[in-house]
């Protein structure tokens with residue numbers, strides 16, 4: 438059955454949808470069949486990204502690969518328990534179809550806590566959590582001492598992942614491989630960067646995740662959204678956008694993430 | 706009664722909590738009494754920022770001004786309609802106390818759509834929406850043509866603000882002054898920056914907001930969170946953090962935002 442990769446972080450704007458799209462395109466380029474679920478369907482970033490890609494293919498007569506994609510909307514039912522049953526049915530049936538037909542299923546979660554997001558987390562084989570290089574983003578993972586930078590205790594998203602791991606173990610005895618990657622890294626700010634790196638390293642042992650090197654702040658990660666493209670598509674004929682030094686560096690960042698997930702360098 | 710400033714954007718991580726804190730501290734430095742409501746209480750960034758400030762004051766024996774602050778949690782009631790009544794009661798009573806005692810009330814909203822956030826938006830005199838310099842963030846305001854960069858139509862957050870304006874007019878005939886500010890602006894990426902600026906300018910006329918110059922990507926906006934400080938506190942004795950060129954530039958960015966909101970340069 439398909440390997441499920443969930444992109445999650447209750448903190449907003451940490452790069453979940455961006456990471457999800459780049460991962461999806463990478464997997465397809467490696468020759469895998471990929472299914473994707475947009476768990477943040479109202480905002481719909483991933484759904485729009487893929488619609489834009491389909492439109493680009495049509496306009497240019499291209500065949501850039503696209504995943505089998507389904508948005509999962511929140512229920513509009515007013516009774517809280519009925520709403521959860523409705524959401525669980527639609528989620529389970531969409532996922533059920535994909536796990537048989539695809540090698541990988543990638544799920545993009547919202548930057549907020551809700552029942553659908555918790556369902557998705559409890560199904561993860563791999564959970565990837567991008568974070569901004571910031572004490573504000575770290576505040577969702579742990580409370581930090583302002584003077585020593587010591588970890589004072591886990592915070593709400595770390596607790597949510599803890600719950601998801603218990604539920605996953607309860608479902609089928611499975612475990613969640615949790616990877617935390619720093620995103621939008623600046624080339625400057627040496628001291629803040631060192632502080633964050635130090636905290637992430639301590640935290641990795643405490644709340645059990647593996648840190649990944651992460652992505653730099655690069656306009657190439659966001660300027661191609663309207664065309665549904667990623668930097669990984671730039672070598673395809675017909676795409677018509679030139680490569681640059683920043684593109685090469687970004688390509689290597691994506692490869693490094695794939696290696697941390699478990700792919701061999703030759704795959705990427 | 707107090708002037709209500711709501712910081713809102715359904716898109717995550719656009720800088721709402723960061724902007725809210727810097728605005729609150731600026732207003733207090735101008736001598737105004739400020740109340741603040743954390744409408745994103747589970748995530749609690751603003752609430753934690755203020756708790757960190759109170760702890761810093763206690764530890765250093767300082768008296769840096771703090772707002773009268775209340776987090777407003779989402780209801781845990783399972784019936785959807787009962788939950789809304791519960792949220793509305795708590796929100797209205799917290800706001801009611803603040804509007805009489807304070808000159809300004811600042812509300813920090815979540816990066817997702819919910820009933821409390823919509824209530825807050827419908828009470829705004831001024832609505833400030835920070836956005837990342839990105840087509841992904843713009844996608845929440847409008848659908849954009851990938852080739853011409855023309856506005857094809859409003860998107861979900863613009864529609865949410867439209868609703869809030871109708872509700873506000875219905876409540877007391879009031880209007881919402883909507884300001885959109887670009888955040889985390891890079892010094893590079895000239896073409897993407899120009900494209901975004903061009904779209905924002907067109908959009909301002911279409912969905913009726915005033916663009917503000919916005920904040921650059923600067924570590925000073927985020928490195929002081931654990932101490933509850935902002936760059937505006939750095940000149941206070943006892944704070945012990947030196948000023949720099951980036952700090953001076955950031956101070957000017959905050960002043961420019963205040964001017965767009967309606968304060969005279971001499972106030973800031």
Ligand SMILES: Nc1ncnc2c1ncn2[C@@H]1O[C@H](COP(=O)(O)OP(=O)(O)OP(=O)(O)O)[C@@H](O)[C@H]1O
Pocket residue numbers: 448449450451452453454455456477480482546547548549620621622652653654655656658659715716717718816837838839840841842
């Ligand atoms: N490495 C990067 N370099 C440059 N820009 C980036 C990078 N990663 C993300 N961005 C930009 O940062 C913003 C937030 O990214 P994204 O929308 O992927 O985050 P998210 O976690 O999915 O947000 P939400 O919580 O709202 O779902 C977007 O404007 C995106 O284009």
Ligand SMILES: Nc1ncnc2c1ncn2[C@@H]1O[C@H](COP(=O)(O)OP(=O)(O)OP(=O)(O)O)[C@@H](O)[C@H]1O
Pocket residue numbers: 447448449450548569570571572573574716717718719720721722723724745748750814815816817888889890920921922923924926927
């Ligand atoms: N101008 C800036 N310069 C540098 N970092 C910034 C700036 N503005 C925001 N940040 C950082 O970007 C991230 C998102 O900012 P913030 O938490 O204020 O956004 P938000 O809109 O409140 O997010 P959410 O939707 O999760 O509530 C944080 O890590 C913050 O420290």
Ligand SMILES: [Mg+2]
Pocket residue numbers: 453454455477482545546547548
């Ligand atoms: Mg997203």
Ligand SMILES: [Mg+2]
Pocket residue numbers: 721722723745750813814815816
């Ligand atoms: Mg916030």
